Each structure stands twice: as C-alpha cells, then as structure tokens.
Amino acid sequence: MTGEYAIDVRDGRMGRVMGRVGPYVQLRPPGGGKEWDCPPEHVRPVALGEVLRARVREINAQGRLP
Known part of the structure; x- marks a missing residue:
C-alpha cells in the first residue's frame, strides 16, 4: 500500500500512502x-x-519554476 493513493473518508482528502x-x-x-x-x-x-x-497535479507542481 505504501506509494499508492488513498482517500481519507473523514474529509475526502486524497493522499499518497507514505507508511504507518x-x-x-x-x-x-x-x-x-x-x-x-x-x-x-x-x-x-x-x-x-x-x-x-492526482499524478498530473504532482507532475505539474514539480515542473513549476521558482
């Protein structure tokens, strides 16, 4: 499950599982x-x-110039 995306059903936020x-x-x-x-x-x-x-948002965020 680490590295996969999941939803926190308490508030609907999506996140990448980083561990436990x-x-x-x-x-x-x-x-x-x-x-x-x-x-x-x-x-x-x-x-x-x-x-x-979510992956498109990540890639776009990484490509932004300062």
Missing part, C-alpha cells in the same frame, strides 16, 4: 505538502481516474 506510524496510516497530498495521520479504517482505495488526476 503507530496505529495510523500517513498520507501526503498529491504534489507534496504536510503529511497527516489517518486511522486505517478511514482509508479507502482511489479510483483510477482520481489517481491519474
């Missing part, structure tokens, strides 16, 4: 940002279309 810390799954927003903890029972898989949109 204690009982929580750590998610990071597409394109980077601050990780947040989510109880595993509140994590659901993401549909392919949602993943593709």
